[in-house]
Amino acid sequence: MITVLANPQRFLAFSRVAAPILGALAAILAAAALWTGWSAPDDYQQGATVRLMFIHVPAAITGMLIYGCLAGSAFFGLVFRHLLADAAARAAAPLGAAVTLLGLITGSFWGRPMWGAWWVWDARLTSYLILFLFFVGYMALQASIDDETKADRASGILAMVGVIMLPIVHYSVLWWNSLHQGETIFAPGGPKASAVYLTPLFLMWAAYSLGFGALWMVRIRGEIWRRRAQALAVQGAR
Amino acid sequence: MNGFGVLLKRELAMAWNRGGGPAVALAFNVCAVTLLPLASGGSLDKLKLLAPGFSWVALALASLLSLERLFERDYEDGALDLLALGPAPLELVAVAKCLAQWVCTGIPLAVFAPIAATALGADLALAPLTFLCALIGGIGFAFVGGVGAAVSLGARAGGVLIAVIVLPLFTPLAIFGGGAIASLAMGLDWRPGLLFLSAYSLLFLALGPFAMAMACRNALS
């Protein structure tokens, strides 16, 4: 499928149909998630605030997913020098940053009633923060290099380094947490993962992912057109 | 490897002068270390807890100082072209540069680190481990920093950009090194932290040069 879509013309044709469909699906799933989330019972420990989990956890997971997509695109861009791959990586970055930031903010809101503080150096949250910084670094680097091809390659190299380092960073934060016997609020098992919570969680995650897919395609289309317009402008100036 | 030897000698000489060399890095470290007690009201007990960690932060920041010039000067005056056409591959050139950076900045900072920590109130018993962690961590700082510097070649706003790119990658160094020292302070086993620190530094020593060489070739194209 990837090789089929690698042709920009075919991608444009495909995404013109696929993006709205994904977007509509995402909206439906989000509505379903919100409805099931709203009607789920209160948690005995967290009360009504458990509902924030339905926004926070999927956002955090999607953030990591988007980084994976970014790194994958960057890899194709580096190895095969394919312009569409570069465009895809560039397009994914702001989406990833936004979703990760959403995860951080909702995580903070979710934790506030429990911790009594707006932020706690929990292993997961800290790792998400660093993931957010990776996105920011990637975008900053791309924005600072004037030559676009060079910018794509340099930030691609950074993305590769990041994707190898991110698990290590996460592990180091986990290790640090274990040292301090800190509370892993967001323990691997998560708060009571009963079916009634799983459904809205899963629905919301699906909504985020499909929504990302739709927005990503839209942004890639934008990238393709931007580059074409630029090429035309450069030619016209001669 | 005659070529590598020639290059290393030169890089050592240049690193000694680069960005003011060890003197500026040490001065920065001193300033940072002075700020903490002044800013936190100076209660000895509190400082004692923070001391090892803060001296690590100061170490990390001081390591950033001369990073921007690591590849930039050669890139700007055409020397990087020459380095790319020499007997040693660009990967080894990157190793030479980062090693020189470590020798000229990392080692002096490592020597100073236990002094800084003790000045901030840490136990003298922590000093040897602080030195060792700073020494090994210094390799990590140099090679991680090198990746950041290489990737930012040709970018505007070099110094701050490199910091933004590189600080997240510095986190494990801070965590493992600081964790090892904190473990010792609490009477726990300090070896895991030190081992992880060494592993991370060695990982970047091994893989970093490939990323740096790729980034240099990109900048030269």
Next chain:
Amino acid sequence: MIREVRVENLALMRGDRLLFQGLDFSLNAGQAISLVGRNGAGKTSLLRAIAGFLRPWEGAIAFEGETGPLEPEDARSRGLHMAGHQDGLKASRSAETEFLFQARWTGASEAGIAKAREALDLDVLFDLEVRKLSAGQRRRLSLGRLLASQRPLWLLDEPLAPLDVDHRRAFGALMAEHLANGGMILAAVHDPLPIDTDTLDLGGLGGLDQDQDLGEDRA
């Protein structure tokens, strides 16, 4: 070691711009080619492509040795000198250390170093810091490595521009000697070189004769 450089159907891009396409020529031992063309025609880019810095958009660049084709990486790291616009000299270091580094890095022998020092009259510069040197003196210093280390292919970008008349003549003689020893020169120039060369015009107004015939040996 390099006896021939072959460029086949080469097309180069600079950013979004196609500089040229369909470029075919070969450079043989003992041959010198002057690269001419208006600014922006791609002279520097062609030199950098042969040096391996720029990837061809289309086409190929091949190196032939005495016994057969050479690995491009090998050929480039041991068989060519590139002297571009910039000298690669560090301003705050002494001329002597900079020259010695450039020479030794490219594999010069002590005999070669001595020869270069004498031929280009470098000793007078040695005690000075690079920043105290004039443009012509810096150029002389950085060209020194071409003589000190024996590498057959010379890729030159306006090599003689800052030099005065005497040193131009002297270097011209050295270039002729290099060619006589089986070396090759590809030089991007605006003014004629002090030796006989073929010409390659990269499109647009050329500075030298409009001779488009290549492979014509005027040796």
